[in-house]
Amino acid sequence: MRLFSVRLGLALGLLAAAGRPAPVAAQSPPAASDESLDGARIFGSTCGFCHQAGGRAPGRGPKLAGTQRSDEFILNRIRVGKEGAMPAYGRAFTDKQLHALVSYIRSLKDDAQ
Amino acid sequence: MKQRRALYLAGLVTVMLVTGACSMSTSDSGGGMSGPRAASMSDAGGAGNDWTTYHGSYQSWHYSPLTQINTDNVKKLQVAWVHHPGRSTRGLQSMPLVADGVLYYTGSYSRVWALDAATGQPIWSYFPKLNDDLVAAQTHSPYTRGIALGMGKVYVGTVDGRLIALDMKTGQPAWDTKLVNSEKLTVGFTGAPLLVKDKVIIGAQGGEWPGRGPIFGVDASSGKKVWEFLTVAGTDEAMKTWGGESWKTGGGGGWMAGAYDAETNTVWWGTGNPAPLYDWSGGDWKNSGPRPGDNLYTTSVIALDPDTGKLKFYHQELPHDAWDFDSAVGEFVMLDRDGKKLVVHPNKGGHVFVYDRKDASVVNVWQLVNNINFVKSIDPKTGALIGRRDLPLGKHSNLCPAIAGGMSWNSGAYSPKTGLYYKIGQEWCMDLEVIKTTPVLEPQAQLDIGANFTLRNPEGGKAYGHLSGRDPVTGQKKWEVRFPEPPLASLLATGGNLVFVPDPRGMLRAYNAETGQEVWSHNNGIGHNGGIISYSAKGKQYIAVATGWGSLVGDEFGALFGEPFKSMPKDAGAIVVFTLE
Numbered sequence: 001m002r003l004f005s006v007r008l009g010l011a012l013g014l015l016a017a018a019g020r021p022a023p024v025a026a027q028s029p030p031a032a033s034d035e036s037l038d039g040a041r042i043f044g045s046t047c048g049f050c051h052q053a054g055g056r057a058p059g060r061g062p063k064l065a066g067t068q069r070s071d072e073f074i075l076n077r078i079r080v081g082k083e084g085a086m087p088a089y090g091r092a093f094t095d096k097q098l099h100a101l102v103s104y105i106r107s108l109k110d111d112a113q
Numbered sequence: 114m115k116q117r118r119a120l121y122l123a124g125l126v127t128v129m130l131v132t133g134a135c136s137m138s139t140s141d142s143g144g145g146m147s148g149p150r151a152a153s154m155s156d157a158g159g160a161g162n163d164w165t166t167y168h169g170s171y172q173s174w175h176y177s178p179l180t181q182i183n184t185d186n187v188k189k190l191q192v193a194w195v196h197h198p199g200r201s202t203r204g205l206q207s208m209p210l211v212a213d214g215v216l217y218y219t220g221s222y223s224r225v226w227a228l229d230a231a232t233g234q235p236i237w238s239y240f241p242k243l244n245d246d247l248v249a250a251q252t253h254s255p256y257t258r259g260i261a262l263g264m265g266k267v268y269v270g271t272v273d274g275r276l277i278a279l280d281m282k283t284g285q286p287a288w289d290t291k292l293v294n295s296e297k298l299t300v301g302f303t304g305a306p307l308l309v310k311d312k313v314i315i316g317a318q319g320g321e322w323p324g325r326g327p328i329f330g331v332d333a334s335s336g337k338k339v340w341e342f343l344t345v346a347g348t349d350e351a352m353k354t355w356g357g358e359s360w361k362t363g364g365g366g367g368w369m370a371g372a373y374d375a376e377t378n379t380v381w382w383g384t385g386n387p388a389p390l391y392d393w394s395g396g397d398w399k400n401s402g403p404r405p406g407d408n409l410y411t412t413s414v415i416a417l418d419p420d421t422g423k424l425k426f427y428h429q430e431l432p433h434d435a436w437d438f439d440s441a442v443g444e445f446v447m448l449d450r451d452g453k454k455l456v457v458h459p460n461k462g463g464h465v466f467v468y469d470r471k472d473a474s475v476v477n478v479w480q481l482v483n484n485i486n487f488v489k490s491i492d493p494k495t496g497a498l499i500g501r502r503d504l505p506l507g508k509h510s511n512l513c514p515a516i517a518g519g520m521s522w523n524s525g526a527y528s529p530k531t532g533l534y535y536k537i538g539q540e541w542c543m544d545l546e547v548i549k550t551t552p553v554l555e556p557q558a559q560l561d562i563g564a565n566f567t568l569r570n571p572e573g574g575k576a577y578g579h580l581s582g583r584d585p586v587t588g589q590k591k592w593e594v595r596f597p598e599p600p601l602a603s604l605l606a607t608g609g610n611l612v613f614v615p616d617p618r619g620m621l622r623a624y625n626a627e628t629g630q631e632v633w634s635h636n637n638g639i640g641h642n643g644g645i646i647s648y649s650a651k652g653k654q655y656i657a658v659a660t661g662w663g664s665l666v667g668d669e670f671g672a673l674f675g676e677p678f679k680s681m682p683k684d685a686g687a688i689v690v691f692t693l694e
Contacts, residue, residue, distance in 0.1 A: 036551055044548030045389070046559045049252070049321070052672070054546065054565035060668035081249055084202040084663065084683055088249040092559040 037096055039104025047101070050086070055108050061086060066110030071102050161608075162649040164211045167259045167305040167370040168524060169646070173444035175526035176606045177647035181654035183609030186693060187623050187633040193655060193692040194233030198224060204661025205686030206256040208305065208603065208644030212281070216648070216657060218688055219257045222248070223271040227284060230650040233690060237284030244273045247295055252560060253318055253665060258522075259305025259370065259644065261313060264333045268313045270302025276315055276331055288336030293317050298324045299559075305370040309380055309419040312339060316367025320385035320439060321560045323553050326365030326411070328382055330422050340422025344384045344410045348424060356405030361554040362561065364388040365411040369522055372445035374456070374470055379425055380417045381456060383440040387411040389563030390437040390516070393549045395505025398433050403552045403563070407432040412440045414458055414466070416473060428473040428496060430460045435503055436487045437516050438462035444524040446534060450586050457527075457585045459536065463519020464491050467586050479588025481581070482519035482538040484571040487512060504564075508546045515543035515568045517666045521599070523642070526606035527585060531626045534585035535612050539599035541576035541673070543568045568673050576673060580604075580614055582629060592629030598674050601667055602641035605656070615641030615658050617670065618677055621689075637689055640681055642667055653692050661686020 036042075043054060052059030067074070075098055081088035093101070161178040169175045182190060198205065198220035209218035216230040222243060227236040248255050254272045261268040266278040266287055274293030279286055292315075295301040300318035307314045316328040326344035331337065344365035346352040352360060364387035371382035387408040394402025412434035415427040430440045438461040446457040447470065454470040463482035468475060475496035489500030502512070518539060525536035545566035553561040570576045578599025582591045602615035611632070612624045617640040623633040643659030663683030670678035 041548060041550050044546075044563060044565055045550040045553070045561055048548075048565035049560055049562050050668070052565070052567040053544075057567050058672040059568065060665060083249065084255075087252045087254075088246075089559065091250060 037100050039100035039102075042093070042097055042101055043104050046089070046092070055105055064105045065108035067105065074102050074105060075099075163213070164209070164646040164648050165262050166210070166307065167208050167261070168372060168444050171373040171375060172447040173372045173524070173527075174446060174529070174606070175444065175524050175604060176528055178608040179647055179649055179654045180608040181649070182607065182611065182647070182656065182693060184611060184625050184632055187609070187611060189694045190623070190633055190635070190656070190691045191694045192635075193690045195690070196226065196228055196233050196235075196688045198226060198686070198688075200224075200684070201661045201686035202684050203256045203663035204640070204642050204667075204683060205659040205688070206258050206643040206661070206664060207659055208259040209646055209657050209659065209688060210260060210262050211646065211648040211650070211657075212262050214650050215281070216688070217260060217262065217267055218659070219260050219269050220686070221257065222255045223257045223269050223277075225260065225267060225269050225279060225284070227267070227281070228688075230648060230655065231653065233688075239279050239284045239286070241271055241275070241277060243271060244296065247273050247299075251299060251301070252321075253300070253303060256303055256664070258303055261306040261308040263308040264311070266333065268306045268308065268333070270304065270306060270315050272301040272303060274301040274317075276302065276306065276313060276329070276336070278313070278333070278336060290331060290336040290338060292329050292331070292338060293327070298322060300324060300366065304368045307370050307373065307380070308333060309373045312419050314371070314380060314382075314419060316369070316371070316382060316441075318368045319366030320364045320368070320437065320441070321388050321390060321562060323361060323363040323388060323561065324366065325360075325363055326367060326384060328367045328417070328422070330419060342415075342417055342422045342424065344413075344415070345387070345408075347410060351409035354407040354409040356400070358554065359404040359406070359552070362388045362404050362552055364408075366441065368441050369443070372447065372456075373419065374447060376454070377470065378419065379470070380419045381445045381458075382415055382417060383442065383445075383458065384410055384413050384415060385439045385441040386434045386437045388553065388561040389550060391504055391545070391547045391562065391564035392433070392435045393506040393547050393563065395503045398435065398503060403550075404433075408434070412438065414440055414445075414468070414473060426473050428466070428468060428475065430466055430496065431462065431498065436462065436512070438487070438518060442518065442520060442522040446527045446585055448527065448585065455586060457534065459520045459525065461518035461520055462487060463514050463538070465536075465585075465588060466496065477586060477588075481536060481588070482514060482540055484513040484540045484542055485519060487514075504545070504547050506547050506549055508544070510544050511542050511569070511572055512545060513542040513571060514539060515541045516566060517541065517568070517669055521601050521666050523601060523603040523644075526604040526612065528606040528612075528626050530608060530610065531582070532584070533582040533591060533626065535580060535582050535604050535606055535626070537600050537604070537614075538579045538581065540571055540578065541568055541599075542571045568669055580612075580624070580629075582612070582626065594624065594629050594631070598670060598678075600641070601664060602659070603644045605645040605647060607647055613645055613656060613658070615645055615660075617641065617662070617667065619660070621658055635691070639685055640667065640678070643686075656691040658689055659686065660689055
């Protein structure tokens, strides 16, 4: 039925104006590997939405570079979150990924931005 | 007696819906309250007294024809009543609705209130029990942006994936339908539903998650799901626009309420961006990267049959959106011009698309904001992107607009009296570094962004916002007012020749709709990030506005603009209602 509706749309000339979408070659995205433990990748996928410049500048969330918080505090904040401000990622990441994130945050130089 | 009248009206609405008797065109409606609910209100002798659907009418005008409050007496506007819902995490972001002397609205955590529209006295409230662990794990939560009314019920979506119907008189649940497996997908519902005939239509969240952005049609009487349209690869044709298995990266949520064209029985809905937001393949996006291809039907306007959920036609505003510039934002302003039936739709990237309502063919595209460089232009005749700026792996400077968009999700307004379209534009840019992330192909509780970024001022100037009054079809500007920060709330136009702008610092401002001259203001004490409406109760006209700060866009203001946003509470909000003294 969906195919029918699309054909109907084509018959009505609905796609003509902006050009029809081009089918693409079958190609899978890159496979996952140990990338899943790369703190910078995890950060760029999930955390950079709020902690700007890769955690080097404040944005929706605070700047993380040079943080005086303990590892335990950071781990707990990522796991549990903060109501109305930061989601709880306890079910999203493994312990190894959480520690990879902390290592990434610790690697940030405080002089950038 | 009142209950009998309400039942009569509900029955009348049903009859008119079934027969199609409510169908009317923009030109003969004479106001913003046409559509099925307006038919009942008209029958009650008070067309335009109420505000019964998210966009004010199916035509998305955000316009009240009421004239009691006007440019001559607006200075006498004062607070009539205030209602605090409590626990307003991320502020009140919703659009109140009014029917038959009752104001309904929803706050954070999908809490619903029914209040006497003249006094603010509570009639009933409903607090759904939510999955607290899930809510704590959600990024775009726990706000709820609106409800739908009709068939004797109030309809509200929940952030844990349910659509609930409440009895309008008592607030008692009539049905509670689980539509999205939010525990698996993380996302749920934050947008308002839309009642069309006997269906409640609602779109799920989802631009940055591996879902398929469904839009649902649910039977308004029983709560039974009738249809589901997948905005990600939902047809054979669309599946071919995602290389390999990349459709699993998903996105495309229809997270804001759409509109309905009764003449053609067509629902118009906007869809969100694909995931991840940024694509390290840069200019080779047709062949490589995390989601090769056009990625239909993300960042598109789609036209659905409300009875079946079948796709009638569509236009993808940004093929292979690589900037997070949703089509899910904004309104579908329906109007007639030179014998053509048009719909005007803003895109988050800063352009306004004008379509023919019969088939979504492009009639015009015009630019609302000044700072745009993600494309050089968009062909006004075809809608084709010209000179797109794709962003390969690595650092990029001064991408405009910023991720927060040239326009945000709240709505503009259209006045049939002035013929002008009033809309907020946002002028800001950002620096970013595109990261090669691991594609997220399975549902999981995390975002899929693909870049680190920093908002910044445009080159040669400061970030700012503006309100302009324009011809909705050509974009020709009649007047403009600038703001030091972009207002993020919806606008209201009225028959009293006024345009109301709730601003981010907390001022509610009124402007002469013809000239843009400010004619009144009031300090609500906290920023605005939600809806505003006008209605009449017991012979008096009221203006109701949602207050409260803390949306994901507003969260950027502290770092970019400093105070008062650094210290502005993000857990407060109220409905503030004004009338003439």
